[in-house]
Amino acid sequence: MPQLGYGVFKVPEEEVYQVVLEALHAGYRSIDTAMIYENEAGVGRALRDSGIPREEIFLTTKVWNANQGYAETLAAFETSLTKLGVDYVDLYLIHLPMPNEDRYMDTWHALEELYKQGKTKAIGVSNFHIPHLKRILEEGTVVPAVNQIELHPFLSQEEIRTFCKEHDILVEAWSPLMKGRDALTEPVITDIATTKDKTPAQVILRWHIQHGIIAIPKSVTPSRIRENLAVFDFELSATEMQQLDALNQNQRTGSNPDEMHKK
Ligand SMILES: NC(=O)c1ccc[n+]([C@@H]2O[C@H](COP(=O)([O-])OP(=O)(O)OC[C@H]3O[C@@H](n4cnc5c(N)ncnc54)[C@H](OP(=O)(O)O)[C@@H]3O)[C@@H](O)[C@H]2O)c1
Incomplete structure (x- = not known):
């Protein structure tokens, strides 16, 4: 799995084709979409038209809350495959996880089945907190390959990362x-960016990379799509990494997954 991928949350179907092509031509080889983004068809069309062999592209999608449950998830997966x-x-x-619905174990067992059938090369979770992960580890038969969570210097998620x-x-x-x-206008970050002759976004992405975190920045701006990929030609010092680590404020941009109810 590439450590840097391209995310397409909130990119409308009519726009996603062009930006995914742009990203693939810029050199991204990992695309992150989801059933709820309602753009899987455009993503799939861009993958095909890029001319890049399917096996060179790492494609991620996700089952939505309303489709949780064993049979529902198997059906949702087929819909996603068809759209893609x-x-x-x-x-x-x-x-x-939608813990208040308590269906994620049934959903996980459906993912295990899809994995065993080879329809997905890997299975994982998103927005899972430690108690949800512990339950999967105890009651599941496959360890999740990935946990995709909100994470940036203002929300560094050290406890979940350690687990x-x-x-x-x-x-x-x-x-x-x-x-x-x-985070993009935070002086600690803009100062490091100036010192390194890089942009604040590049400094943040480099912080992820040096921590071993996979990052999937989204941009519909061609220059930013390229900028976000150009993070492998410089290094942050241990002191700079510590300065970025110290910015954590547990500040979310999204809802707390523990408190979410069905939509
Ligand atoms: N699993 C989940 O629950 C979940 C939730 C949210 C997101 N995601 C995934 O994570 C991906 C990324 O998250 P995100 O889209 O929420 O946020 P993000 O990647 O952190 O930020 C995207 C925003 O930053 C701007 N931007 C991008 N590159 C920039 C740069 N170099 N300089 C300045 N601004 C820049 C973009 O603007 P422009 O587009 O206008 O350039 C856009 O407004 C999503 O696309 C999706 O695939 C998953």
């Missing part, structure tokens, strides 16, 4: 740039 126009995905995730490391679960950051908000 592929015969397998590389990673299939439970989008949210995941202990259990060989890769951590993937959603909203790695804090949705383009406060």
